[in-house]
Amino acid sequence: MVVQDNYNPYENLKYESLFCLTNGYLGTRGSHEEGTARSIPCTYINGVFDKSETFMRELANMPNWLTLKLYVEKELIGIENCDILSFTRALNMKRGCLVKSVCLRDRKGRETRVESVRFISRAHVHRMAVRLYVTPLNYSGIIEIENIIDGTVINFCDAPRFKVKHTYLTKNEALDESGAYLEVATRDNHLHEGCGTVVQAVQEGKDVVKTNVFHDFGEQAVEFLDFDACQGETAELTKYAVIYTEREVKKEALKETIQQEMKGFLQTGFEAEFELHQKACEALWKEADIQIEGDEELNKAIRFNVFHLMSTASESDSHVNIGAKLLHGEEYGGHAFWDTELFMLPFFAYTFPKKARRLETYRYHLLDAARGNAQKNGFQGAQYPWESADDGTEQCPDWTIEPDGTCYRCYVAVYEHHVTAAVAFGIANYVRITKDTDFLLHMGAEILMETARFWMSRCQYIEEKNRYEIHKVTGPDEWHEPVDNNVYTNYLARWNLRYVIALAEQLEQEHPEEYRNLAEKIHLTKEEIASWQQVQGKIYLPKKEGTQLLEQFEGYFDLKEVLIEKYDKNDWPIRPEALKTTKTSQTQIIKQADVVMLLHLLGEEFDEETTKLNYSYYEKRTMHGSSLSPSIYAIMGLKVGDASKAYRYLRRAAFLDLVDLQGNTREGIHAANAGGVWQTVVFGFAGLSTDDAGRLHINPKLPEEWKGLTFRIHCPESWLQIHIDGEQHVDITVLDGKEVDILVNGKAVKAHKADA
Amino acid sequence: MVVQDNYNPYENLKYESLFCLTNGYLGTRGSHEEGTARSIPCTYINGVFDKSETFMRELANMPNWLTLKLYVEKELIGIENCDILSFTRALNMKRGCLVKSVCLRDRKGRETRVESVRFISRAHVHRMAVRLYVTPLNYSGIIEIENIIDGTVINFCDAPRFKVKHTYLTKNEALDESGAYLEVATRDNHLHEGCGTVVQAVQEGKDVVKTNVFHDFGEQAVEFLDFDACQGETAELTKYAVIYTEREVKKEALKETIQQEMKGFLQTGFEAEFELHQKACEALWKEADIQIEGDEELNKAIRFNVFHLMSTASESDSHVNIGAKLLHGEEYGGHAFWDTELFMLPFFAYTFPKKARRLETYRYHLLDAARGNAQKNGFQGAQYPWESADDGTEQCPDWTIEPDGTCYRCYVAVYEHHVTAAVAFGIANYVRITKDTDFLLHMGAEILMETARFWMSRCQYIEEKNRYEIHKVTGPDEWHEPVDNNVYTNYLARWNLRYVIALAEQLEQEHPEEYRNLAEKIHLTKEEIASWQQVQGKIYLPKKEGTQLLEQFEGYFDLKEVLIEKYDKNDWPIRPEALKTTKTSQTQIIKQADVVMLLHLLGEEFDEETTKLNYSYYEKRTMHGSSLSPSIYAIMGLKVGDASKAYRYLRRAAFLDLVDLQGNTREGIHAANAGGVWQTVVFGFAGLSTDDAGRLHINPKLPEEWKGLTFRIHCPESWLQIHIDGEQHVDITVLDGKEVDILVNGKAVKAHKADA
Structure with a gap:
């Protein structure tokens, strides 16, 4: 339970993000039913984007289905209209619901207790x-x-300069004999969305509604109802809502579909649907829960991140991905970044492999668009966009408007090419973890080949040095842009080429027919593969002469050496004084894990000493200006034996949104950070990894605060529960599937079947 | 200046009525430009009614043109979003504008001073x-x-049960290169209304707008602008608005007309238009001002009533009337009642005779509808509706919904026939005061003949008593309904018959051609006139046997005699104890002037003794449950020498809305009461009257608090200024027109020309 026990209107937007409920299909922020002055009451449907006059296709705020206002003699029984006698709201993560209990006294002294339960059904995703x-x-x-x-909702409703309306009204009418129905369409694609609601009021099992009148008030569908309330007696008011879009049914059938779904919903009833929903939540937790003994608060914070992450991924739709702020807020328009592959995907690959497959299938659906991007930019193969919405074109704007109205040219989309490597790496990683050969054969291999082609076209031969270089890119560290030969990018480009060379060989042997089909489809020849071989061996990987110290990019070591020397009470780097006089881009201070990210991803390419050297060098230069950074440093720190900061990095990451450390939780939940939290626990503290041969390794390094850690993962043929106790002793149970060997601290251990 | 020097959101609705600005064409309530939680931000256009799913055609709330929000870094500089460092708003009645001066501090400590001037131009009524x-x-x-x-506005926005939207959107687009344009239409008649606005921001004479973007947000037209504000420097932001409806121009030409008008407005500019507006206000005040020496607060309150009354009457449109709450609020849907003829018309007839003519011409335009009403109800002639909107049909609903949702049958429209007498009396009174023979010949006479026919059909002959009776009516006192032979109604019916008998004779002699035309048009014969003669002599006028005490209605004297015996500290009647056990309708307690209203209207028919007797009898039985009552008692009290309460009645009436005595000022200004205030001063304390021969009488009875009273009136051929000093000495100046004789306390006095 994440509890809010004090009402402060200035915290509304934060709690709307924290208390957002999602079910993979849609998400509704945790606004108050009666409405408040400060509120960004959004409902986003996964995959419903619109651009209109903004700079990019962004998740369109859909009509707010939630509003339910109660009045006594015209006085609103509302949190901002009454004296608050008591107030508690809580996100029940276990049951996947938002509960509230308030006592309010209006101006005339009338006191009303309102308790509520809200859920977005996971059993039937169109029901809430x-x-x-x-x-x-x-x-x-x-x-x-x-x-x-x-339906009057807009995007960025609290930012006058950026307000935009992505929908227009198409229908506003009664749903059936009772109930309200509103239909809108997005402005660009004219994609229709319908929402139907029915309200019931029951006292002691009896319907007590006296009046029920529907009004079409422009873009608001308003249903008026009333009932006689008796002192001390509790009435149950239930608002049922059903939402469908033209993505699921033809627009002509929208209302009829919603009417039918509503009939089913009413027949099932609130309690039974809530029951089904809780069962679905239980099933999710069964896969994804992380239990920590002896560190309850942190455990809750970790679960908070897992909850929102697992809630948001679609169960069934491989045309949608996961936005950088989940479905929880407006920032980044719901776009998928490299965050998906490198931060979230590992969590899904190990706990919800089917959802992981959907996330990667999304990239396959947009492969043609990625080909188009490459072509447009003068490259070959497939170039994935830095920000990806529904059509796979670049959604990161070339220009942005600052809050003060000035425009500045934004080069992220032009130079941050490493996202294409991230997509490729994500696919390979997914296949390594899940052994999903079907996906590899029919989708993954094609993507990997095409991204390899992209990197081929990015590599330019420098004759005098007899090497290939990649110029004008931005690495993960965005404080230096653009640069030549970003070592992270170059390594990943080389990795991609090497991967597909081996893959081609493997496929040709093991799946000759599929390979032939693929080669034919994408016109892949032996000559081309040979050219990959040639290039990969000569890709320039800058490092300090005579050492194993990687140079983040060519020329980095020539920059002014500024180090982080002070840390605040949370052990967080304090901005060095030197940055007051020198531009950050002219110093070695970097935003986030870049070389260290490389060490994390391609660990097998670096020996322990190299890893240690680079970690310790860059750790002193990293400001963690992105929420994507600390978890990577935590994992790598644990790997190189620097456990000093890992626990605090984890705490920071786990509480990032819960205590609004960056002050922007109002804009949504930091999805990559949530994935990073999971990785820090599982890859860092539990030391889990899968090697190329598919063997699981566990090298536990639990912090001393923990008395035990339990979590569950899927490996290709088994479902395992891993328990590590305070003595770092590992116990592995096969919950389902085959018995497997696990390498615990390098020694093979047999995972035993659970007793029946 | 009516000043509000303290912001209390719970007083918003009251001040919106008090600070409503009107110019005869439209009215806009005194909402804050930035919007507040508690607000009924209405703009009503005179004559634009709509019924839709309500019970009656009511003034449709038009799109709110006023909204103008300022933000600094997304923080609204708003009265409810900031700390209020200082606050003053004031209605400047002389200049006809609403001014504001506030200092606000936002959450981040930024302090902003906002001063404002708002006006609805009287020089060009489409401009504000x-x-x-x-x-x-x-x-x-x-x-x-x-x-x-x-355009999202609705009627009764703060009453969930009664909310109704009377318009739908037809256009939402930019006005020109800059500016916003919104067009809506009423739902029943599809009458289009367009509103265009332009905002300018100027500093030191220079346009400082940096950005200007138009957004169509559903039913809201939103224009975004920004400018650089400098500490200590004042920027002038001006919002120009222009409104037209299809009543003035074809709907196809609406936008073009508004664009043209806006061009003219911008060319004229804010200052010059405000100058012209003030000149127009000055001209109004020159006619209508009442100056009282030695009683400043009361004088201001009286001016407050005069201000709103004179502001609301149309200068040019004889198809509109004046609603019971003016254009200032939602109550009574903007309908005209008998309030117009008996309470407001005298003010207009003496001070703005042209506006008075328009008010009565409105009745002529609806004469056919009145004929239809009579026919529908089984009567003859013309029956005016108790509540009149734009089409002349009855707009007083047969059923009303109580706030608790119960319906009750409302008989007002069925029985309150005296409104038809009031219309007839108003016309006769108007003609008596103005000698507007043209109106009489071409409109008034026809109405008077048709209302006489209505009364003829209402009179039924009771053979055994050889008299005519009128059964089943409700008199002005609505606490007894229905009754037989309401003496007020019967007297006025008789008066109507007698009046037209004399009129027919007079017209036949003096205007034979016009009379012939009229007689032909309405099939008026000598026989019919003879029948009027016969009936009028036998109309039953109930009174106490052997006395001159009129019986309010047949059987009234048999009711339980309950008297008012206690008065509160404001000298206001305290509800007699007896009413706790007996229904008011079974007692002699009455709501408002009924017999005393009769004495007031038909004073010449009653000798002094009769008047005194009846006044004192009914005064003890009148609860003044209507705002229409005290002024009449004040006038009559002064007439019969009972000055004891008159001054306090006047104070009460004058301050009724200013201090919200009835708690319903939020719903608009009590228009009849405003007229009653004027009548109490002019007819009561100044003792002015016009006799049938057209001679002016003045019998001053100034209260001892007053050191002098000055006001101006039109008599048919002159414009007079009347000054009465503390010694009751009367001084009359002819400001314009002929010299006339006035009877001051019965003695002829010559009004002298003003010295040049």
């Missing part, structure tokens, strides 16, 4: 509901209800 | 504007502006 338990404490009287579907 | 003088006191930065025309 909120139930209010309403008890007049010191009065009896008529309670009036407004059930609203609000 | 607000100017904000904005000064950042302790910061410099970008100020962002949202210029909004808000």
